[in-house]
Amino acid sequence: MKKRTFLKLSSTLLATPALPALATRILDEKLSNWAGNFQFSTSRVDQAKSLQQVQKLVKGYEKMKILGTRHCFNRIADSTNHLVSLVEMTQVHALDTKAKTVTVDANMKYGNLATYLDSKGFALHNLASLPHISIAGACATATHGSGTKNGNLATAVNTMEIVLATGEVRTLSRAKDGEAFRAAVVHLGGLGVVTKITLDIQPTFQMRQYVYQDLPLEQMKNHFEAIESSAYSVSLFTDWQKKRINEVWLKKRITKNDKGDAKPDFFGAKLSAKNLHPIAELSAIHCTEQQGVPGPWYERLPHFRMGFTPSSGKELQSEFFVPYRNAIDAILAVERLRDHISPHLLISEIRTIDADDFWMSPCYKQPSLAIHFTWKPDWPSVQKVLPLIEKELAPFNVRPHWGKLFTLAPAVLQSRYEKLPEFKKLMAEYDPKGKFRNAFLDTNLFGK
Known part of the structure; x- marks a missing residue:
C-alpha cells in the first residue's frame, strides 16, 4: 500500500x-x-x-x-x-448533572455521545484518536487515549448492565461491587452482553492543539518525562527513521490564564506553521484543528474529525504496552528494529496511559507506555515482524492490545496477567457453558 x-x-x-x-x-x-x-x-x-x-x-x-x-x-x-x-441500541437514558454521570446504550459511539454531552455542558475525561468506536467495545478491550494522568476509556465506567448467559440481567457498579466490578469492566466479551453503561463526566472544556516536527531522538531520550507531561494529551508519531520523532502532537486544556501562544522550539522540534497529518506529506483536511485554534474537547482530543465518513481502505494495526518506567528503553529497543519495521509500516504512535485497577487491562496497576503500529495490509510480512518486536519488548513484560494483532504465545500472554485465574473463574460463574467464548478466548486465555 x-x-x-x-x-x-x-x-x-x-x-x-x-x-x-x-x-x-x-x-x-x-x-x-x-x-x-x-x-x-x-x-x-x-x-x-x-x-x-x-x-x-x-x-x-x-x-x-x-x-x-x-x-x-x-x-x-x-x-x-x-x-x-446492537446497532440500533444507541440511546441516552439519563444525564445526572448532580452526580456527573451519563447512562447510555453501550453500543453508542463516542463521537455521538461527545456532541450530546458538550451540548449539555459536559465532557468525558479523554477520547481515543478515532471517534467512531463504540463505548462497549472500547471499554471491553481497554482502548485508550493519551496523557500521563489519564486512564484508558474504561476508567470512566461507573456502572454497567450486563446480560448473562442465562438471560439474567446483572448490574455492577464501582460503588457497590468492588472486585466483581473491577473484573468485569475490561471483559473481552467473555462474560455476557453489556447493554447499558454509566460513565463519569465532568464540565466541558476547551483545548488548543499544536504540532511540532522533527524531535531529535536524543532529546526524547533525555527529556521524556518533561515532553510527556507538557500537555493534557501527547502523541509522538514516528517512522523509526533518521533518529527522530516525526511529529509531536500536544493537546492542551485552555486555562483562565491561557495566552494562546506557543514557543517556536520544543526540545529541538519546530512548531508547524500549518495543520499536519500524522504522515506529514499527506493532506490534513480530515485531521482535527491545530495551530492553537481554540475548540471544544471533542474536536481536539481525537486526531481525526468526527462526522466524516471515510473512503474504504486497508491496513493492519498492532499495539504493545510496557510499564511507564521502562518507556525509554522500550522505545529504543523498537528503534533498533527500524530496518525490519519500516518497509511494512505506515506510521507508529507512542502514547502514555495512567494505571487502572481492571483485572484484564494492559494498564492494570501500572502507568504504561503504548507503542502503536499502523501497518500496510501485508499480513505475511507483518506476521514475521511482530515476533521481533515482541522479543525486544519481552524484558518489560509487554502486553498487547486485546483487539489488535500479536503473536505472543498463549502461555506467555497468560503469565502477564496476575488476575487471569480469578477472571477465568468469573467467566465460569457468569457463563458456565461457554456461550460467549470463541476460538480467540479459548486460545489466548485457556490455551497452552
Missing part, C-alpha cells in the same frame, strides 16, 4: 458501515471488520433493538458473540455460530 492510501484510512478510520435492518437473517456475504483484513466466520446475524430482545436471543442460542463497530483487527469478537448486532 502506498502512504497516500493511509489518508483514506486514517482520516476517518472509523465510520463503521451501517448494517441493514436485521431480524434473524442470514446475510448473502460474510461481514468483514472495517479494515477488511478478516471476515467473520458466520453469516447468521440477529439484530436486537431492546434489552428484552437481547435477553431472548441470549436464551435462545448456545453460542453467540456481539457485533459492534467492527474495529478489532483480530478475531476477539468472531463467532462460527451467531452474531448479534
Whole structure:
C-alpha cells in the first residue's frame, strides 16, 4: 500500500458501515471488520433493538458473540455460530448533572455521545484518536487515549448492565461491587452482553492543539518525562527513521490564564506553521484543528474529525504496552528494529496511559507506555515482524492490545496477567457453558 492510501484510512478510520435492518437473517456475504483484513466466520446475524430482545436471543442460542463497530483487527469478537448486532441500541437514558454521570446504550459511539454531552455542558475525561468506536467495545478491550494522568476509556465506567448467559440481567457498579466490578469492566466479551453503561463526566472544556516536527531522538531520550507531561494529551508519531520523532502532537486544556501562544522550539522540534497529518506529506483536511485554534474537547482530543465518513481502505494495526518506567528503553529497543519495521509500516504512535485497577487491562496497576503500529495490509510480512518486536519488548513484560494483532504465545500472554485465574473463574460463574467464548478466548486465555 502506498502512504497516500493511509489518508483514506486514517482520516476517518472509523465510520463503521451501517448494517441493514436485521431480524434473524442470514446475510448473502460474510461481514468483514472495517479494515477488511478478516471476515467473520458466520453469516447468521440477529439484530436486537431492546434489552428484552437481547435477553431472548441470549436464551435462545448456545453460542453467540456481539457485533459492534467492527474495529478489532483480530478475531476477539468472531463467532462460527451467531452474531448479534446492537446497532440500533444507541440511546441516552439519563444525564445526572448532580452526580456527573451519563447512562447510555453501550453500543453508542463516542463521537455521538461527545456532541450530546458538550451540548449539555459536559465532557468525558479523554477520547481515543478515532471517534467512531463504540463505548462497549472500547471499554471491553481497554482502548485508550493519551496523557500521563489519564486512564484508558474504561476508567470512566461507573456502572454497567450486563446480560448473562442465562438471560439474567446483572448490574455492577464501582460503588457497590468492588472486585466483581473491577473484573468485569475490561471483559473481552467473555462474560455476557453489556447493554447499558454509566460513565463519569465532568464540565466541558476547551483545548488548543499544536504540532511540532522533527524531535531529535536524543532529546526524547533525555527529556521524556518533561515532553510527556507538557500537555493534557501527547502523541509522538514516528517512522523509526533518521533518529527522530516525526511529529509531536500536544493537546492542551485552555486555562483562565491561557495566552494562546506557543514557543517556536520544543526540545529541538519546530512548531508547524500549518495543520499536519500524522504522515506529514499527506493532506490534513480530515485531521482535527491545530495551530492553537481554540475548540471544544471533542474536536481536539481525537486526531481525526468526527462526522466524516471515510473512503474504504486497508491496513493492519498492532499495539504493545510496557510499564511507564521502562518507556525509554522500550522505545529504543523498537528503534533498533527500524530496518525490519519500516518497509511494512505506515506510521507508529507512542502514547502514555495512567494505571487502572481492571483485572484484564494492559494498564492494570501500572502507568504504561503504548507503542502503536499502523501497518500496510501485508499480513505475511507483518506476521514475521511482530515476533521481533515482541522479543525486544519481552524484558518489560509487554502486553498487547486485546483487539489488535500479536503473536505472543498463549502461555506467555497468560503469565502477564496476575488476575487471569480469578477472571477465568468469573467467566465460569457468569457463563458456565461457554456461550460467549470463541476460538480467540479459548486460545489466548485457556490455551497452552
